[in-house]
Amino acid sequence: MKVSLVQMNSRDDKKKNLADAAQMVSDVVAKDSPDLVVLPEYFAFLGEGRENIHGSGEGFPQGEAYRLMQSLAARHGVTIHAGSLVEKSGNSHYNTSVVFGPDGAEIARYRKIHLFDVDAPGGTAYRESDTINRGEDIVTYKVGEVTVGCAICYDIRFPELFRKLRDKGAEVIVLPAAFTLMTGKDHWEVLARARAIETQTYFVAVGQTLSHADGRKWCWGHSMVVDPWGHVIAQCSDGVGTTSARLDFGYLRKVRADVPVANHHVL
Numbered sequence: 001m002k003v004s005l006v007q008m009n010s011r012d013d014k015k016k017n018l019a020d021a022a023q024m025v026s027d028v029v030a031k032d033s034p035d036l037v038v039l040p041e042y043f044a045f046l047g048e049g050r051e052n053i054h055g056s057g058e059g060f061p062q063g064e065a066y067r068l069m070q071s072l073a074a075r076h077g078v079t080i081h082a083g084s085l086v087e088k089s090g091n092s093h094y095n096t097s098v099v100f101g102p103d104g105a106e107i108a109r110y111r112k113i114h115l116f117d118v119d120a121p122g123g124t125a126y127r128e129s130d131t132i133n134r135g136e137d138i139v140t141y142k143v144g145e146v147t148v149g150c151a152i153c154y155d156i157r158f159p160e161l162f163r164k165l166r167d168k169g170a171e172v173i174v175l176p177a178a179f180t181l182m183t184g185k186d187h188w189e190v191l192a193r194a195r196a197i198e199t200q201t202y203f204v205a206v207g208q209t210l211s212h213a214d215g216r217k218w219c220w221g222h223s224m225v226v227d228p229w230g231h232v233i234a235q236c237s238d239g240v241g242t243t244s245a246r247l248d249f250g251y252l253r254k255v256r257a258d259v260p261v262a263n264h265h266v267l
Helices: 014-032 050-056 064-076 153-157 159-167 181-199 249-258
Strands: 002-007 036-038 079-089 092-100 106-111 117-119 125-127 140-143 146-150 172-177 202-207 209-212 217-220 224-226 232-235 241-246
Touching: 002 014, 002 202, 002 224, 014 036, 014 064, 014 241, 036 172, 050 079, 064 079, 064 092, 079 172, 092 146, 106 140, 146 159, 153 172, 153 181, 159 172, 159 181, 172 181, 181 202, 181 217, 181 224, 224 241, 232 241
Parallel strands: 002 036, 036 079, 146 172, 172 202
Antiparallel strands: 002 241, 079 092, 092 106, 117 125, 140 146, 202 224, 209 217, 224 232
């Protein structure tokens, strides 16, 4: 199985973000022929203010970003893990990953469980709960015979979620993100490698990069694939771009047989 990561610099122009996403997905499919393509958190709109964030949201399946990703999956015959979008559902708004199979059908929908309410180093405040409702469900889906688990950004700091995904059979875990520069430089790789080692899965962490909010906020980038032993096997740098990796499930089975941690939990 091959996975391709699309690292973006989304801002508050939804039309441009969607055009950029479509072009990058098409380019990486043509170049690397992946089975799974993953975009970052808030790929369609990364802006500020409750009204702006809610205004960028869309109902499923009629929304513009939803229909674009659906059509791209069907056109290219590839599974697309559409990072995350602001989903409107009644009076609620969720930070939601939607996954489309190679025929364009929706095969998974995950609403972010852990919301980012943080005063970051450097004095910048983030209050995701001011605009976004919390999800509750643990979600997996299939790419062929492979089980893939869903998480988003701040979820990475809560290992209990990832153990539950592994217990549901996940062999790959996908985490779209918009990790901040200040936390990312110290914690992004450490946490991604830890989650891969704990769960003995391939961990696919796909981030936003560079600045948004008129240069007041920055994302870390460095999207990566980590193998079940904790080694980084593919990684983007600081800028907009893509990377791809081939996942070896024979190696995954060997790691789990050599150190069978899933059989040893007592709590």
